[in-house]
Amino acid sequence: MYTQMVDVEAAGAASDEQRRFDEKLDRGVTIEPKDWMPEAYRKTLVRQISQHAHSEIVGMLPEGNWITRAPSLERKLILLAKVQDEAGHGLYLYSAAETLGVARDELTEALLSGRAKYSSIFNYPTLTWADVGAIGWLVDGAAIINQIPLTRCSYGPYARAMTRICKEESFHQRQGFDVMVKLCAGTAPQKAMAQDALDRWWWPAVMMFGPPDSASPNSEQSMHWKIKLFSNDELRQRFIDQTAPQADALGLVIPDCELRWNEARGHYDFGAVDWDEFYRVVRGDGPCNRDRLRARVDAWEEGAWVREAALAHAEKRTRRA
Amino acid sequence: MTSTTRLDPLIEYLLRFGDTALVLGQQLGAWTGHAPILEEDLALTNVALDLVGEARAWLSHAGEREGLERDEDALAFSRGDREFHNVLLVERPNGNFADTLGRQFLFDAWHVLALEQLSASSDGRIAALARKVRKEAAYHARRSADWVVRLGDGTETSKARMQAALAALWPYVGELFEGDDVDAEMVARGIGFDPAALREPWSRGVGAVLAEATLVQPSEGWMQRGGKRGLHSEHLGYLLAEMQSVRRSVPGDLW
Numbered sequence: 001m002y003t004q005m006v007d008v009e010a011a012g013a014a015s016d017e018q019r020r021f022d023e024k025l026d027r028g029v030t031i032e033p034k035d036w037m038p039e040a041y042r043k044t045l046v047r048q049i050s051q052h053a054h055s056e057i058v059g060m061l062p063e064g065n066w067i068t069r070a071p072s073l074e075r076k077l078i079l080l081a082k083v084q085d086e087a088g089h090g091l092y093l094y095s096a097a098e099t100l101g102v103a104r105d106e107l108t109e110a111l112l113s114g115r116a117k118y119s120s121i122f123n124y125p126t127l128t129w130a131d132v133g134a135i136g137w138l139v140d141g142a143a144i145i146n147q148i149p150l151t152r153c154s155y156g157p158y159a160r161a162m163t164r165i166c167k168e169e170s171f172h173q174r175q176g177f178d179v180m181v182k183l184c185a186g187t188a189p190q191k192a193m194a195q196d197a198l199d200r201w202w203w204p205a206v207m208m209f210g211p212p213d214s215a216s217p218n219s220e221q222s223m224h225w226k227i228k229l230f231s232n233d234e235l236r237q238r239f240i241d242q243t244a245p246q247a248d249a250l251g252l253v254i255p256d257c258e259l260r261w262n263e264a265r266g267h268y269d270f271g272a273v274d275w276d277e278f279y280r281v282v283r284g285d286g287p288c289n290r291d292r293l294r295a296r297v298d299a300w301e302e303g304a305w306v307r308e309a310a311l312a313h314a315e316k317r318t319r320r321a
Numbered sequence: 322m323t324s325t326t327r328l329d330p331l332i333e334y335l336l337r338f339g340d341t342a343l344v345l346g347q348q349l350g351a352w353t354g355h356a357p358i359l360e361e362d363l364a365l366t367n368v369a370l371d372l373v374g375e376a377r378a379w380l381s382h383a384g385e386r387e388g389l390e391r392d393e394d395a396l397a398f399s400r401g402d403r404e405f406h407n408v409l410l411v412e413r414p415n416g417n418f419a420d421t422l423g424r425q426f427l428f429d430a431w432h433v434l435a436l437e438q439l440s441a442s443s444d445g446r447i448a449a450l451a452r453k454v455r456k457e458a459a460y461h462a463r464r465s466a467d468w469v470v471r472l473g474d475g476t477e478t479s480k481a482r483m484q485a486a487l488a489a490l491w492p493y494v495g496e497l498f499e500g501d502d503v504d505a506e507m508v509a510r511g512i513g514f515d516p517a518a519l520r521e522p523w524s525r526g527v528g529a530v531l532a533e534a535t536l537v538q539p540s541e542g543w544m545q546r547g548g549k550r551g552l553h554s555e556h557l558g559y560l561l562a563e564m565q566s567v568r569r570s571v572p573g574d575l576w
């Protein structure tokens with residue numbers, strides 16, 4: 001479906017508009033909302049940005065699960081602020097998507113009906129306090145590696161949203177790492193909790209970069225459009241190279257017996273990823289897919305009367321004015 | 322059974338403000354990720370952040386004055402419900418959005434007035450703290466009043482829910498204005514204020530908002546009391562069990 005659209009576009013014999021668009025891509029000039037753009041480019045961006053927005057929103061749930069149980073008042077504040085940041089990221093990204101002519105309500109509807117995807121990592125449960133540390137360290141860490149290149153992507157509003165978001169994600173990453181530092185320097189049960197969290201979150205975090213390049217059909221077109229700047233496997237390697245020494249520093253063991261530094265490659269070698277698990281979770285059979293979506297649907301449906309009241313009140317105001 | 326040995330009145334006084342802010346902040350934190358609209362996830366979390374921040378300040382001050390090496394976290398996570406001194410209003414359950422915003426509105430209107438009084442405290446640290454959080458509280462009060470008006474003068478459903486929320490919360494407002502020996506001593510020492518003095522300005526402010534919201538002020542009936550002295554409703558035990566669970570089940574000093 002998607003490749004077909006690309007073909008139609010190409011068949012439309014490079015119009016002047018198309019030539020100007022290509023030229024901008026070549027020169028690294030950003031595409032702005034009012035500029036002409038190929039329909040397939042617009043659609044791909046809407047999909048990518050809205051999936052990203054949905055991930056921020058669903059991503060509030062696993063960590064939000066620990067707000068009421070954070071083990072110190074300072075940690076409670078940090079976690080509240082972090083989850084609030086994710087809501088803010090969702091808002092910027094929905095606004096960026098709106099510049100492409102889709103309304104936030106339409107996108108929300110796509111999420112709630114199960115049609116739209118969001119990052120699979122959030123379909124895993126947060127079982128202990130250490131999961132809050134592991135998510136900040138690994139998941140926000142992986143998100144940064146994914147997103148920093150996007151601050152230079154071809155679509156202006158998306159690139160600018162990414163710049164803002166990446167700054168906050170790097171706070172989250174440091175705060176998460178700090179939770180792990182405290183747990184690893186603490187009592188034996190605290191350290192065991194940290195190791196258990198790493199054991200459960202490591203592979204899902206490695207999968208966050210998406211399927212291997214050999215199985216990633218849309219990548220080439222997105223790279224040409226500069227809405228993807230590095231391949232999934234390149235980013236995954238970068239994440240592992242960055243994270244392995246951090247685990248060493250914490251005194252934790254990454255649950256991959258094939259993980260070792262390869263001097264010749266200048267990178268860590270690592271074991272095989274269980275892509276069956278990845279596709280299973282993407283298809284809806286992760287441990288929390290149904291619960292996550294249910295929580296979002298409940299919030300939306302139970303809040304309907306509040307949104308209606310706000311609207312009704314605003315209308316009364318306008319009529320009276 | 323009494324609520325442990327009586328504390329120094331100043332410590333108990335500080336704990337009343339700290340615990341009240343903490344319990345309400347804790348409750349609002351449970352909304353994060355579940356609000357009716359994304360903007361409200363942000364806003365409710367903001368209020369939770371302010372209140373937990375305020376609680377930290379009161380509790381660490383209480384801990385320092387007490388001199389028993391109990392810091393803010395020891396006070397928040399190691400006391401049982403009979404040792405908490407928050408007013409009953411803030412431990413009413415979140416319920417629906419009208420229940421939460423109704424509770425917030427009734428509390429905020431009092432909070433602003435209380436902080437105004439404390440800004441003139443003879444205790445410099447209390448006065449400084451009250452002045453610092455007063456602006457936040459004033460903002461919360463505008464926001465919650467705004468929601469009461471929108472829900473009251475919104476749809477039939479929202480009006481009914483807001484009216485029901487007020488009726489359920491009303492028996493818990495009396496305690497806000499009831500003084501006891503601790504209050505009396507704080508007044509005598511120039512540290513605190515007479516709660517009864519806030520009643521009139523509170524009623525005026527709340528009444529004006531309810532009128533704009535086309536809501537009826539519930540009739541005065543029996544008022545529940547006890548929170549300030551450590552005698553709570555059943556809700557607080559669960560709230561604390563949840564809040565304190567990690568700290569109580571896993572040994573560790575640093576988190």
Ligand SMILES: [Fe+2]
Pocket residue numbers: 056085086089165169
């Ligand atoms: Fe984010």
Ligand SMILES: [Fe+2]
Pocket residue numbers: 086140168169172
């Ligand atoms: Fe984040």
